[in-house]
Amino acid sequence: MKEIERLAADLERYNRAYRAGNPLISDEEYDALVERLRALDPDHPYLHTVEPETFEGKQEVRHPRPMLSMEKAYTEEQLRRFLSRVEKAARKLGIDPVIYRMTPKLDGLAGRDDGKVFATRGNGLVGYEISSAFDKGVVPIGGRGRGMGEIVIVKSYFETHLAHIFEHPRNMVVGIVASDKLNEHARKALADGMVHFVPYSSLPFWEGTAAELLEDYRRIGARLLEQVDYPTDGLVLEVVDQNLREYMGATSHHYRWQIAIKRKGETGVTTVVGIHWQVGRTGNVTPVLEVEPINLSGATIRRVTAHHAGMVAKLKIGPGARIEVIRSGEVIPKLERVIEAAGQVELPRVCPACGHLLEFRGDFLRCPNRNCPAQVEQRLVHWFRTLGTADWFGIKTIKKLVAAGYDTLEKIYALAAEDFEALGFGPVQSRNLAEALQTSLNKPVEDWRFLAAFGIADLGPGDSRRLLEHFRLEEVVNLTAEEISKIDGFGDVTAASIAKGLAEYRETIRHMLGLGFQLERTPLQTERKQHRLAGKRIVFTGKMNHGSRSRMEQEARQLGAVVQSSVSGKTDILVCGRKVGRRKLEKARQQGVKILSEQEYLDLIAEK
Numbered sequence: 001m002k003e004i005e006r007l008a009a010d011l012e013r014y015n016r017a018y019r020a021g022n023p024l025i026s027d028e029e030y031d032a033l034v035e036r037l038r039a040l041d042p043d044h045p046y047l048h049t050v051e052p053e054t055f056e057g058k059q060e061v062r063h064p065r066p067m068l069s070m071e072k073a074y075t076e077e078q079l080r081r082f083l084s085r086v087e088k089a090a091r092k093l094g095i096d097p098v099i100y101r102m103t104p105k106l107d108g109l110a111g112r113d114d115g116k117v118f119a120t121r122g123n124g125l126v127g128y129e130i131s132s133a134f135d136k137g138v139v140p141i142g143g144r145g146r147g148m149g150e151i152v153i154v155k156s157y158f159e160t161h162l163a164h165i166f167e168h169p170r171n172m173v174v175g176i177v178a179s180d181k182l183n184e185h186a187r188k189a190l191a192d193g194m195v196h197f198v199p200y201s202s203l204p205f206w207e208g209t210a211a212e213l214l215e216d217y218r219r220i221g222a223r224l225l226e227q228v229d230y231p232t233d234g235l236v237l238e239v240v241d242q243n244l245r246e247y248m249g250a251t252s253h254h255y256r257w258q259i260a261i262k263r264k265g266e267t268g269v270t271t272v273v274g275i276h277w278q279v280g281r282t283g284n285v286t287p288v289l290e291v292e293p294i295n296l297s298g299a300t301i302r303r304v305t306a307h308h309a310g311m312v313a314k315l316k317i318g319p320g321a322r323i324e325v326i327r328s329g330e331v332i333p334k335l336e337r338v339i340e341a342a343g344q345v346e347l348p349r350v351c352p353a354c355g356h357l358l359e360f361r362g363d364f365l366r367c368p369n370r371n372c373p374a375q376v377e378q379r380l381v382h383w384f385r386t387l388g389t390a391d392w393f394g395i396k397t398i399k400k401l402v403a404a405g406y407d408t409l410e411k412i413y414a415l416a417a418e419d420f421e422a423l424g425f426g427p428v429q430s431r432n433l434a435e436a437l438q439t440s441l442n443k444p445v446e447d448w449r450f451l452a453a454f455g456i457a458d459l460g461p462g463d464s465r466r467l468l469e470h471f472r473l474e475e476v477v478n479l480t481a482e483e484i485s486k487i488d489g490f491g492d493v494t495a496a497s498i499a500k501g502l503a504e505y506r507e508t509i510r511h512m513l514g515l516g517f518q519l520e521r522t523p524l525q526t527e528r529k530q531h532r533l534a535g536k537r538i539v540f541t542g543k544m545n546h547g548s549r550s551r552m553e554q555e556a557r558q559l560g561a562v563v564q565s566s567v568s569g570k571t572d573i574l575v576c577g578r579k580v581g582r583r584k585l586e587k588a589r590q591q592g593v594k595i596l597s598e599q600e601y602l603d604l605i606a607e608k
Contacts, residue, residue: 003040003278003280003286003288003305004037004040004041004044004280004281004286005280005281005378005381005382005395006278007033007036007037007040008037008044008046008385009381009394009395010033011030011033011034011037011046012046012385014030014033015030031072031074031262032074032326032334034047034072035072035074036305036333036334039334040305040307042460044460045382045385045386045449045452045453045460045461046385047253053120053121053122053123053128054122054128055120055128055130055177055178056178058120058128058129058130059128059129060122060126060127060128060129061117061119061122061126061127061128061129062125062126062548062550063112063119063122063124063125063126063127063550064549064550064553066124066125066250067110067112067121067122067124067127067148068124068250068253068254068255069124069253069254070236070254070255070258070259070260071253071254071256071258071259071260072234072259072260072261072262073259073260073261073262074262076214079214079217079237079259079261080214082237082259083100083210083213083214085248085256086098086100086210086239086244086248086257087210089244089247089248090241090244092247093243093244093247095241095243095244097209097210098209098210098239098241098244099207099208099209099239099240099241100207100208100209100210100213100237100238100239100240101205101206101207101237101238101239101240102205102206102207102213102217102220102221102224102235102236102237102261103200103203103204103205103206103224103235103236104203104204104224104225104227104228104230104232104235104236105232105233105234105235105236105260105261106149106150106152106198106200106203106228106230106231106232106233107150107152107169107170107230107231107232107233108150108151108152108153108169108170108173108198108230108231109150109151109152109170109173109174109177110148110149110150111127111130111148111149111150111151111197112127112147112148113140113144113145113146113147113148113149113197113199114145114147115144115145116145117129117131118130118131118133118134118197120177123388130177133151133176133177133197134197136176136182136190137190137191137193137195138151138176138190138195138196138197139193139195139196139197140196140197141196141197141198141199141202142199142202146199146201146202147199147200147201148199148200149197149198149199149200149201149202150197150198150200151173151176151177151195151196151197151198152169152173152195152196152198152230152231153169153172153173153189153194153195153196153230153231154194154195154196154229154230155169155228155229155230155231156229157189157192157194158172158189158194158231161185161188161189162185162189165185166185169231170231172185172186172189172195173195176190176195196230198230200236203228204224204227204228205224206220206223206224207240213237217261221235221261233262234260234261234262235260235261236258236259236260236261237258237259237260237261238255238257238258238259239257239258242566242568243568243569243570244257245257246537246562246564246568246570251462252461252462267296267324267325267326267336268294268295268296268301268324268325269294269322269323269324269325269339270291270292270293270294270301270304270322270323270325271291271292271320271321271322271323272289272290272291272317272318272319272320272321272322272323272342273290273291273292273319274289274290274319275287275288275289275290275306275312275317275318275319276288276289276290276303277348277352277365278352278374279351279352279353279367279372279374279375279378280374280375280378281375281378281379281381281382281455282366282375282455282457283366283367283368283369283370283372283375284308284361284364284365284366285309285348285351285352285358285364285365285366285367286305286306286307286308286309286364286365287305287306287307287308287309287311287312287317288303288304288305288306289303289304289305289306289317289323289335290302290303291303291304291323291325294325296325296326296333301325301333303333304323304325304333304334304335305333305334305335306335307335308363308364308365309347309360309363309364309365310360310362310363310364311335311363312345312347313345313347315338315341316338316341316342316343316344316345317335317338317341317342317345318342318343318344318345318346319342320342320343321338321340321341321342322338322339322340323335323336323337323338323339324336324337324338324339347365348365351367351369351372351374353367353372353373353374353375354367354369354371354372354373354374356368356369356372370504371407373402373407376402376407377395377398377399377402378455379455380393380398380401380402380407380409380412381393381394381395381398382453382455383409383453383454383455384398384440384453386449386452386453386455386461387440387445387449387450387453388445388449389439389440389443389445390436390437390439390440391432391436392429392432392433392436393433393436397425397433400423400424400425401423404423406423408508409508409511409512410508410511410512412437413437413512413515415433415434415437416434417430417431417433417434418430420433420434440517441515441516441517441518442518443518444518444519444520445517445518445519445520446519446520446522447468447473447519447520447521447522448461448464448465448467448468448522449461449464450473450512450517450519451464451467451468451473451476451509452464454505454508454509456498456501456502456504456505457497457498457501458494458497458498458501459498459501459502463490463494463498465522466487466488466490467479467484467487467498468521468522469522469523469524469525470487470524470525471524472521472524473509473513473519473521474513476502477502477503477505477506477509477510478502478506479498479499479502480499481495481496481498481499481500482495484498484499523557523558523559523560531559531560531605532604533556533559533560533561533604533605534559534560534561535560535561535562536561536562536572536573537561537562537563537564537570537571537572537573538556538561538562538563538564538571538572538573538574538575539563539564539566539567539571539573539574539575539588539593540552540553540556540563540575540577541574541575541576541577541580541581541584542576542577542578542579542580542598543577543578543579544577544578544598545577545578545598546598546602549577552575555605556605559605567584567587567588567591567593568591569591571588571591571593572593572594573593573594573595573596573601574588574593574594574595574596575596575597575598575601576595576596576597576598577598
């Protein structure tokens, strides 16, 4: 769907601007745009990865534990659904009552400080070393080494001295971290001690049960926000019990035991004056309503999405229809409801991009022509966006390549810098494009991300990972619908769709594998079960001789272990390097946890 790809492209653009300290829309508007994408395509890769940030010239640092984004609740109903999921998980563990903690949600630059390394969140797995921020004058509240938090400027100071200079407090914070040369305003704020790294553990908090929370959560939140003099954009609600946290786990995007409570966007009523039809990556042809201009959230709205053709026909959405829309930042805001239907509504019969006859698939009109130029362009954009290791291949570049006949990954990856120049790209851009292709081959990438990047219908990141837990990537391309349906989580219809897509992409996948991508392989479940470490809950502590602790944790996960961040009654093994705290060792002994030295652990995993 073209609308989906446009939403994703806009999200990436807004995120880049936000991470660079130059937000184009408010946090509320960005959040609503994310939810719009989720409603249209819940498996879209943008929703399943942490929104990335980059700092040129800074050293990359791998986090010992992922710094993920958060699920968000905009309504009480969404909050109740989150609480219901938590309570259900708690019952399975026999935890009653469940205690929740609520804190203000800071609106700054997230980071992690272990006392030696101070790193940004980055892409959630790898961040950027920014300890120089402390040398510049950022004040670590409570001292160094207090874990995760955010760099923020004191709100009252900003409003008094800097609001007329900087559009948003985050602009200044990012500039301080990213730049070697600071402007006079940043230097003055730092000299005045007004830029802080605030650990989340230092924030005011409320604790209580779900019933207590729902009884008065708006007033509780208001009181918490009144207690901090920093920019905020909502509240954070999380489970206190560590065992429940570990049981609930995380997606590739967020922890399941934590949620951000946010507010919803503005609504209004307008009249439809026409419909524009767009073609997406999988051939779905979706409607965008052209409406009489209406002002929402400070923006003039002229176009609104109508989801799919089935909705247009069923609700008779056409010229003259009166509709309610909601806008919180979307380029194409969302249709909330139809107030007054139109008369006769005509649906298109041919594809607006290639002229091929359209067909219905459920509620969606679909162009069955896989060579439709609009589909080809969106598939290629999807590849580069999902893979995430090759910059410069945006929609404008892809359109130019497709127009010149370079309409497959095989053709594009055969291009060199001189080939790009011959196609009309400038010398610098041509070198960048060629280098980006080479980077995507050499930079490590997860095999499930590689598979999801092909854009096979019904095969998003989550299902790609699930497939690769049972079959090697080289085997996946030959899977039948019957083999796929035997895996938990795959129904017959989805399995048939995926098998068909894999067959269509088989030769392309094989070709791309043959180019030598540096794939990080998903451990097979059979391999995990064979090792004695499989299913064991392990904590690593102290300084290791074998390598970094994060590397050892990764190796343990590949062997099927469950890596924990702290010792609890559920922990099976504590692996100790040098300089381990006496309190942690004592807690492990009290809990009956098996304690191994680093060498004893290495001997254990080396045994067959």
